[in-house]
Each structure stands twice: as structure tokens, then as C-alpha cells.
Amino acid sequence: MRMATAGIALVAVLAVSVLLGLALYGAVRSEHDRRTVTDRESGERAARRDTTDRAPGDDDR
Numbered sequence: 001m002r003m004a005t006a007g008i009a010l011v012a013v014l015a016v017s018v019l020l021g022l023a024l025y026g027a028v029r030s031e032h033d034r035r036t037v038t039d040r041e042s043g044e045r046a047a048r049r050d051t052t053d054r055a056p057g058d059d060d061r
Helices: 002-033 040-049
Strands: none
Touching: none
């Protein structure tokens, strides 16, 4: 009886790991399909918009 319980537990763990792997694959794939492709100039412009001119540690006083 103990071997049967261990076998069922092993199959359950393997099934959950396969399902989680497939879910992760699906999430990454859907993120990949929604990406925006830009040219270099537009990408650099967008990157500069994400930065600030303040030095690290400056307060907004």
C-alpha cells in the first residue's frame, strides 16, 4: 500500500510540474506576441524619456 501511495504522489507532482511549465510557456509566449518593434531612434528616445536628470539621492524638497 505504501508503494501505491508513493507512486500516486510521484505522478501528481510530475503532473503539476508539467502543467506549471506549460502555463509558464503560455505566459511567456503571449508576452512575446504583444511586443512592440521599434527602430533604433525611437527606442533611444523612449529610453531617454524613462530617465531623469536628477542625481541618485536627490530629494524633491
